[in-house]
Amino acid sequence: MDANQVGFVHELTWEDIQTLLDNAITIKPKRQMSVQFSGGEPTISPYFLDAVSYARKVGYTSVQAATNGIEFAKSPEFCRKAADAGLRYAYLQFDGIGNAANSHRKVGNLFDVKLRAIENLYNNGVDIVPVITLINGINNEQVGRVIQFALDNPKRIPFLSFQPVSFTGRDEAVTDERRMAQRYTLAHLAHDVKNQTGLGEPARDWFPLSFISTFSDWSDLVHGPEHQWGQLSCGCHPNCGVGMAVMVDKQTGESAPVTSFWNADQLAKDVARVNDAARGKWLSIIGMALATARNYDPFKSPTHFKLTDLMKKLDKTFGATGKNYGKVGADRTIQDIEKRRQDRWNFLLIAGMWFQDLFNYDFRRTEQCIIPYATQEGEISFCAYNTGIGWRNIIEKMHMTATLTKWYEEHGRHEIFAGGKKVAMQSAEHSMVLRDGIITTEVQHDLDKLGIAKNSGEEKLRARAAKIKQDEENARMAKLYRQHVLKEQPTPDLVPLGSIQLAPKPAPKPAPVERVEEREEVGSFGD
Numbered sequence: 001m002d003a004n005q006v007g008f009v010h011e012l013t014w015e016d017i018q019t020l021l022d023n024a025i026t027i028k029p030k031r032q033m034s035v036q037f038s039g040g041e042p043t044i045s046p047y048f049l050d051a052v053s054y055a056r057k058v059g060y061t062s063v064q065a066a067t068n069g070i071e072f073a074k075s076p077e078f079c080r081k082a083a084d085a086g087l088r089y090a091y092l093q094f095d096g097i098g099n100a101a102n103s104h105r106k107v108g109n110l111f112d113v114k115l116r117a118i119e120n121l122y123n124n125g126v127d128i129v130p131v132i133t134l135i136n137g138i139n140n141e142q143v144g145r146v147i148q149f150a151l152d153n154p155k156r157i158p159f160l161s162f163q164p165v166s167f168t169g170r171d172e173a174v175t176d177e178r179r180m181a182q183r184y185t186l187a188h189l190a191h192d193v194k195n196q197t198g199l200g201e202p203a204r205d206w207f208p209l210s211f212i213s214t215f216s217d218w219s220d221l222v223h224g225p226e227h228q229w230g231q232l233s234c235g236c237h238p239n240c241g242v243g244m245a246v247m248v249d250k251q252t253g254e255s256a257p258v259t260s261f262w263n264a265d266q267l268a269k270d271v272a273r274v275n276d277a278a279r280g281k282w283l284s285i286i287g288m289a290l291a292t293a294r295n296y297d298p299f300k301s302p303t304h305f306k307l308t309d310l311m312k313k314l315d316k317t318f319g320a321t322g323k324n325y326g327k328v329g330a331d332r333t334i335q336d337i338e339k340r341r342q343d344r345w346n347f348l349l350i351a352g353m354w355f356q357d358l359f360n361y362d363f364r365r366t367e368q369c370i371i372p373y374a375t376q377e378g379e380i381s382f383c384a385y386n387t388g389i390g391w392r393n394i395i396e397k398m399h400m401t402a403t404l405t406k407w408y409e410e411h412g413r414h415e416i417f418a419g420g421k422k423v424a425m426q427s428a429e430h431s432m433v434l435r436d437g438i439i440t441t442e443v444q445h446d447l448d449k450l451g452i453a454k455n456s457g458e459e460k461l462r463a464r465a466a467k468i469k470q471d472e473e474n475a476r477m478a479k480l481y482r483q484h485v486l487k488e489q490p491t492p493d494l495v496p497l498g499s500i501q502l503a504p505k506p507a508p509k510p511a512p513v514e515r516v517e518e519r520e521e522v523g524s525f526g527d
């Protein structure tokens with residue numbers, strides 16, 4: 001929550017952080033768990049590195065941070081410390097390609113910051129997931145550019161997370177007109193990807209995220225009931241999340257949707273049969289290999305891709321055979337990270353999660369939520385926390401740390417980037433491929449052309465101006481009504497006392513001068 005907006009600060013203590021992490025990891029049955037630190041901006045918390053390290057120590061396999069990237073861009077040293085502490089993914093706020101596409105965040109060089117953050121993070125072994133909030137008419141033209149950027153940099157970008165706008169918080173009172181213009185659904189995403197990049201068929205290549213459950217069930221079967229951790233299973237509602245996987249050749253840049261050469265519908269049915277048979281580790285692995293071979297079409301895959309590459313990918317993802325592709329556990333080293341990165345093929349997942357708002361709220365989605373938000377009062381669905389009744393507001397108020405004034409008195413203000421201020425970086429150099437054609441040089445103007453407000457601030461200003469205009473019109477009509485219908489004599493407009501200005505003091509009279517009367521005599525009446 002924006003502390004400047006609500007007027008108070010809600011900060012977790014170190015004990016709070018430990019308790020939240022301990023509570024989530026002890027849930028039975030024990031599953032592999034990811035944890036994501038969010039904010040505000042988590043990297044400016046004094047506990048950030050300790051929290052990453054603690055999460056890793058207690059058993060979270062994937063420790064992530066949702067970040068604007070500023071601290072990571074400023075300091076390679078900070079990236080190294082975060083990587084050493086166990087940070088695996090940076091979910092990097094990423095609104096588009098070029099500073100113009102990021103200019104609504106009011107930081108002068110924000111895209112340069114993102115590039116530098118990717119450089120520093122990658123060099124230190126942290127993987128990057130660009131997170132793109134999509135608003136129709138504001139930045140939906142960026143979909144194709146961001147995907148092209150990922151395809152051009154397959155070693156650096158393994159995952160794209162698109163998040164269509166949800167109207168919550170200060171946007172909750174959005175007008176129907178703005179919602180209709182800005183609303184962006186997962187179906188829009190699938191079609192924009194095809195229209196802007198030519199990649200994928202919406203009805204063939206996009207699947208609910210929960211599609212992965214068939215494969216995680218298989219993985220649990222292969223690892224057996226004695227395995228310490230179960231596979232992370234994703235069971236969210238189909239309206240919450242969808243994705244398309246693209247196989248990218250890191251050497252040639254060639255790419256193809258995985259489901260264009262791997263018949264996913266039939267594959268899922270085949271794997272479900274293998275799971276239902278429950279024949280133990282090696283027969284289940286053979287079953288998966290047969291199902292894969294049966295549904296694979298080598299003529300539609302990228303030129304250098306082979307069936308064995310697909311089997312290796314599955315094995316690497318689920319650790320079925322026990323072959324060492326580079327460890328991912330708490331004891332992984334930079335050598336493990338490099339080993340995993342040597343794979344020629346990038347399995348680029350293009351995913352979308354459409355967070356809920358009051359317009360599309362669905363309790364069934366909340367029941368199946370896979371993003372529990374950890375709070376001092378327990379865990380709650382991310383959407384339930386941020387939408388509607390305002391659980392976030394209630395819980396943060398219950399556990400308020402200090403008023404904003406008191407907080408600033410005691411801690412001072414952290415550096416604020418606004419009004420086009422640039423982030424000072426040691427260097428802006430990067431080794432990303434950035435083709436000219438995808439760099440945005442001016443903001444998207446669709447809503448300006450339609451005359452529709454772009455955000456809640458603009459909407460409020462317009463509403464105020466419209467009210468003033470309407471009040472004036474009402475007063476004018478009332479006056480006409482009194483005059484012409486009620487036949488009231490027009491009264492002179494009252495002048496408010498406050499607006500009367502005192503007459504200036506008369507200047508001192510000049511001394512009288514003897515003058516000759518020059519007035520012309522005119523005759524009196526009757527002359």
Ligand code: SF4
Binds near residue numbers: 241356365368371
């Ligand atoms: S946070 Fe939960 S309820 Fe909200 S869109 Fe994601 S999975 Fe669905």
